[in-house]
Amino acid sequence: MTMEDPKSSVRQRADEIKAYRCKNLVAVLENPNDIKNIGTVIRNVNALGVEKTYIVDSRKSLPDDWDEMKARKSLNKTSVSAIKWSFVKRFDTTEKCLDHLEKNSFVSVVTSPHVKGKQNVILHEADYTVPKLAIWFGNESSGISDLAVERSEFCVSIPMFGMIESLNLGTTTGIVLYEITKQRREYQSKYKRANRGPNR
Numbered sequence: 770m771t772m773e774d775p776k777s778s779v780r781q782r783a784d785e786i787k788a789y790r791c792k793n794l795v796a797v798l799e800n801p802n803d804i805k806n807i808g809t810v811i812r813n814v815n816a817l818g819v820e821k822t823y824i825v826d827s828r829k830s831l832p833d834d835w836d837e838m839k840a841r842k843s844l845n846k847t848s849v850s851a852i853k854w855s856f857v858k859r860f861d862t863t864e865k866c867l868d869h870l871e872k873n874s875f876v877s878v879v880t881s882p883h884v885k886g887k888q889n890v891i892l893h894e895a896d897y898t899v900p901k902l903a904i905w906f907g908n909e910s911s912g913i914s915d916l917a918v919e920r921s922e923f924c925v926s927i928p929m930f931g932m933i934e935s936l937n938l939g940t941t942t943g944i945v946l947y948e949i950t951k952q953r954r955e956y957q958s959k960y961k962r963a964n965r966g967p968n969r
Contacts, residue, residue, distance in 0.1 A: 794949065797870075803938075805843075806909065810939060817946045823866055826860065870903050878904050880904065888924065898953060904949060
């Protein structure tokens with residue numbers, strides 16, 4: 770009995786999931802308070818096939834360098850090593866992050882349990898199949914900033930029916946990103962089939 774090469778099995782897994790990754794989809798965390806929440810979000814991002822995570826980190830609590838960030842024990846532990854397989858970029862301010870996204874033709878959408886911005890939609894009623902999409906998640910205590918709302922296309926809310934109408938960051942990102950990645954994968958699949966044509 771031969772032992773399987775770990776590198777070979779990792780490469781095989783990467784090849785298997787490649788077609789299911791959601792290209793040009795970025796999850797943006799705006800000034801998260803708790804390092805544990807960042808790790809949980811990165812785990813969700815990786816598990817659901819989101820391409821990148823951007824973090825607005827005005828307090829400069831994270832390193833700029835991606836390799837340094839991956840080496841952080843706190844992030845490695847809370848993300849259950851998902852950070853090793855994820856692209857994470859930090860920004861000093863919300864404005865710099867928005868400028869970078871807009872320069873690269875990304876449409877921003879914000880999440881909030883409250884009505885904010887020019888257009889407000891319930892999570893499953895919106896269309897997330899635009900070519901390049903950034904979905905913003907606000908600070909755990911103060912929520913999304915006015916600047917992010919102002920420069921976003923619309924605001925998404927999760928319908929809630931309990932006495933407590935709030936969810937933690939890890940749960941929120943999991944629910945929202947599941948819906949978005951589901952839509953984008955279905956769209957990508959249809960697009961590939963249409964381009965393949967009947968005689969190919």
